[in-house]
Amino acid sequence: xxxxxxxxxxxxxxxxxxxxxxxxxxxxxxxxxxxxxxxxxxxxxxxxxxxxxxxxxxxxxxxxxxxxxxxxxxxxxxxxxxxxxxxxxxxxxxxxxxxxxxxxxxxxxxxxxxxxxxxxxxxxxxxxxxxxxxxxxxxxx
Amino acid sequence: xxxxxxxxxxxxxxxxxxxxxxxxxxxxxxxxxxxxxxxxxxxxxxxxxxxxxxxxxxxxxxxxxxxxxxxxxxxxxxxxxxxxxxxxxxxxxxxxxxxxxxxxxxxxxxxxxxxxxxxxxxxxxxxxxxxxxxxxxxxxx
Numbered sequence: 618x619x620x621x622x623x624x625x626x627x628x629x630x631x632x633x634x635x636x637x638x639x640x641x642x643x644x645x646x647x648x649x650x651x652x653x654x655x656x657x658x659x660x661x662x663x664x665x666x667x668x669x670x671x672x673x674x675x676x677x678x679x680x681x682x683x684x685x686x687x688x689x690x691x692x693x694x695x696x697x698x699x700x701x702x703x704x705x706x707x708x709x710x711x712x713x714x715x716x717x718x719x720x721x722x723x724x725x726x727x728x729x730x731x732x733x734x735x736x737x738x739x740x741x742x743x744x745x746x747x748x749x750x751x752x753x754x755x756x757x758x
Numbered sequence: 759x760x761x762x763x764x765x766x767x768x769x770x771x772x773x774x775x776x777x778x779x780x781x782x783x784x785x786x787x788x789x790x791x792x793x794x795x796x797x798x799x800x801x802x803x804x805x806x807x808x809x810x811x812x813x814x815x816x817x818x819x820x821x822x823x824x825x826x827x828x829x830x831x832x833x834x835x836x837x838x839x840x841x842x843x844x845x846x847x848x849x850x851x852x853x854x855x856x857x858x859x860x861x862x863x864x865x866x867x868x869x870x871x872x873x874x875x876x877x878x879x880x881x882x883x884x885x886x887x888x889x890x891x892x893x894x895x896x897x898x899x
Contacts, residue, residue, distance in 0.1 A: 648855055652795065654793065654897060689828045701844055703832055707851075707853050707862070710842075714789055717789055721791055727853055756893070757797070
């Protein structure tokens with residue numbers, strides 16, 4: 618397994634000019650989010666098994682302390698699954714290519730309370746991809 | 759309005775070693791996707807108006823030739839809207855901060871048929887943000 622293109626570790630940021638002044642000792646205006654895009658190649662599970670995928674993703678989401686509010690999924694013909702999770706903190710998604718054991722995964726969380734990196738690590742351990750491409754973005758004004 | 763941090767224009771890519779050989783003159787294995795993350799600050803519309811936002815996003819999605827298969831949305835208390843669109847080609851999402859006129863937008867499309875950049879441009883024209891932060895990724899193995 619290789620991990621390439623990880624753009625940096627999750628780190629806290631401080632308030633910047635233009636943000637609302639801090640209240641209660643906490644930084645103010647938080648138009649800020651953490652976005653992990655992790656692409657798996659050569660997974661050791663059936664990526665057409667929507668139930669398994671959904672269950673594993675729910676576990677991964679819960680493992681980082683995020684909260685699932687809703688979910689929508691679609692099976693493609695002849696194969697392939699898309700699942701979108703609407704979270705209290707934003708969203709998570711997967712798009713699978715079962716014929717290649719490959720999938721695109723995203724998790725995006727607004728605010729600074731959630732570390733998104735372990736979401737990918739959790740699924741890596743379960744699905745054992747041969748190759749992983751990680752991209753990580755801190756999004757904000 | 760400013761546009762910063764756009765990592766590159768959409769461009770076609772050719773088959774790479776390791777991909778399935780081309781068939782019918784087209785590149786083969788397409789574990790490939792285009793992901794636009796565009797963050798708007800200072801929008802000139804009410805970002806708590808879920809109906810308006812949904813309608814505008816549907817137009818923007820259709821304008822780039824993508825197809826909406828499903829949608830899920832949530833209104834946060836006291837304000838803020840999340841909408842996720844499940845597309846034939848992958849997904850689009852928005853998370854709004856109405857109190858600041860700000861939002862996080864994503865569109866991700868698998869394959870090479872859709873140019874995602876005009877999705878952001880379409881919504882910029884409608885919502886007239888004072889500031890835009892674009893990130894663009896070509897995702898693949």
